[in-house]
Amino acid sequence: MQPALSLRKAISIMLEHANPIHRVHYTHLFDLTGKILAQDLFCQKALPAFDNSGMDGYAVRLADLGQKTPILGTILAGESCSVGLHDGACYKVMTGAPIPLGTQAVIPFENATLKDDSTVLLPTDFKEGANIKIAGEELQVGAPLLQKGERLTHHHVALLASQGYSVLPTYAPLRIGVYSSGNELIEPWESAQSHQIYNSNASMLFSTLQNFGWRADYLGVLPDCLEGMREAIRGFDAYDVILTTGGVSQGEADFMERSLEEAGMTTLFHGIEVKPGRPTMMGILGKTTLLCLPGNPLSASINLHFLGIPMLKKMQGERRYHLEFVYAPNKERLILKGNRANMVLGRLHEGCFKATQEGKYGSGMLTPLTTSNAIIFCDKGVENLEEGALIKVIPYMTSFGEEAVDFFNI
Numbered sequence: 001m002q003p004a005l006s007l008r009k010a011i012s013i014m015l016e017h018a019n020p021i022h023r024v025h026y027t028h029l030f031d032l033t034g035k036i037l038a039q040d041l042f043c044q045k046a047l048p049a050f051d052n053s054g055m056d057g058y059a060v061r062l063a064d065l066g067q068k069t070p071i072l073g074t075i076l077a078g079e080s081c082s083v084g085l086h087d088g089a090c091y092k093v094m095t096g097a098p099i100p101l102g103t104q105a106v107i108p109f110e111n112a113t114l115k116d117d118s119t120v121l122l123p124t125d126f127k128e129g130a131n132i133k134i135a136g137e138e139l140q141v142g143a144p145l146l147q148k149g150e151r152l153t154h155h156h157v158a159l160l161a162s163q164g165y166s167v168l169p170t171y172a173p174l175r176i177g178v179y180s181s182g183n184e185l186i187e188p189w190e191s192a193q194s195h196q197i198y199n200s201n202a203s204m205l206f207s208t209l210q211n212f213g214w215r216a217d218y219l220g221v222l223p224d225c226l227e228g229m230r231e232a233i234r235g236f237d238a239y240d241v242i243l244t245t246g247g248v249s250q251g252e253a254d255f256m257e258r259s260l261e262e263a264g265m266t267t268l269f270h271g272i273e274v275k276p277g278r279p280t281m282m283g284i285l286g287k288t289t290l291l292c293l294p295g296n297p298l299s300a301s302i303n304l305h306f307l308g309i310p311m312l313k314k315m316q317g318e319r320r321y322h323l324e325f326v327y328a329p330n331k332e333r334l335i336l337k338g339n340r341a342n343m344v345l346g347r348l349h350e351g352c353f354k355a356t357q358e359g360k361y362g363s364g365m366l367t368p369l370t371t372s373n374a375i376i377f378c379d380k381g382v383e384n385l386e387e388g389a390l391i392k393v394i395p396y397m398t399s400f401g402e403e404a405v406d407f408f409n410i
């Protein structure tokens, strides 16, 4: 194993080497949610597209306020409008209908008094421009709409539809392969004997990736022997990313690094000064990026979440791959060993962060993950977080930003 790196350094090496995969797919509007846009887009239909009415009412000139005014006609949404408006007349216009050129305000029906079918008494006072939506007031043709790398949400999809886009280039999903390792593992759909344990890491990986919009191939359990490893490694090149758990510490059956290096992997780091996650390893083998997580379930999950997900987001071509945080007061004093950085699970509740089990849980556990909803990163050297101290907290399903922020508590 290489000398352990600081967590900050490991994050920066990880991001430096997480190269975006630029394969493009064309995707229909109805399938765009969660996809990453592969092209900068500009406004091609102004918003609003034409001057139109914001209310069902009368399109008027201000000179006619307080007057009985003849109604020259009705304009419905969906009709085209080529008439102009002059003092001494008005038109009925419906919400979304184009308004006659020269309209100075739209007076809602309920603010005027209809005298007969063709005459209306207008109120005495009304603001110029009221209830008129002006062409291009939100977006003008040619204005930037969305940037390449945007992860599209339902709101983006609505914006794209408003522009008449129906098929758009998106980055093809990363090809991700997931392996577990360890002869003690039995799949949950099999029957474990007393000395065996069920494989929880593969499901955790699969499920976490699914949460973030990826679908991985689960490739099974890597054997704890060199020959078996060599055989498996030959299939890695079908994937952009291989994620593994286990077999990366100092055990006599921990063959991961040795067999991968023998196959030609460049090790970017192996060993991080962080708890949990010390043996985490990252490397590049041909065109495949490898992130080898510790076997301990809690370590694997946290390191996948907070190291692996930003890596995958960057490789997927997303613009926003930096973890974001919120500030919250620390509910209870927290004592830490400051000999390495710490990632501490906890709950954000009613605006405060409370460390799970006072930070005293093991890397092999699962239940602290299920009772937590957030995490804090504390730099090496931080031994004490006082009650009430304002700290940086990262929710599990954090948002990601375009700029790196310092989420460490120092």
Ligand SMILES: Nc1nc2c(c(=O)[nH]1)N[C@H]1C(S)=C(S)[C@@H](COP(=O)(O)OP(=O)(O)OC[C@H]3O[C@@H](n4cnc5c(N)ncnc54)[C@H](O)[C@@H]3O)O[C@H]1N2
Residues within 6 Å of the ligand: 180, 181, 182, 184, 185, 197, 198, 199, 200, 201, 202, 245, 246, 247, 248, 249, 250, 251, 254, 276, 277, 278, 279, 293, 294, 295, 296, 297, 299, 363, 364
């Ligand atoms: N002499 C040393 N021993 C250990 C060190 C060290 O630095 N020196 N590091 C410790 C730390 S920290 C961790 S974390 C673990 C990680 O070791 P490995 O990545 O090699 O993982 P394994 O030994 O294969 O497994 C550890 C633990 O997790 C269980 N496990 C593994 N895979 C799964 C799975 N898919 N589902 C559920 N549970 C799994 C496995 O049975 C072990 O109990 O090493 C320490 N040791």
Ligand code: MOO
Residues within 6 Å of the ligand: 274, 275, 276, 277, 278, 279, 294, 296, 299, 300, 363, 364
């Ligand atoms: O660093 Mo290990 O992941 O603590 O248990």
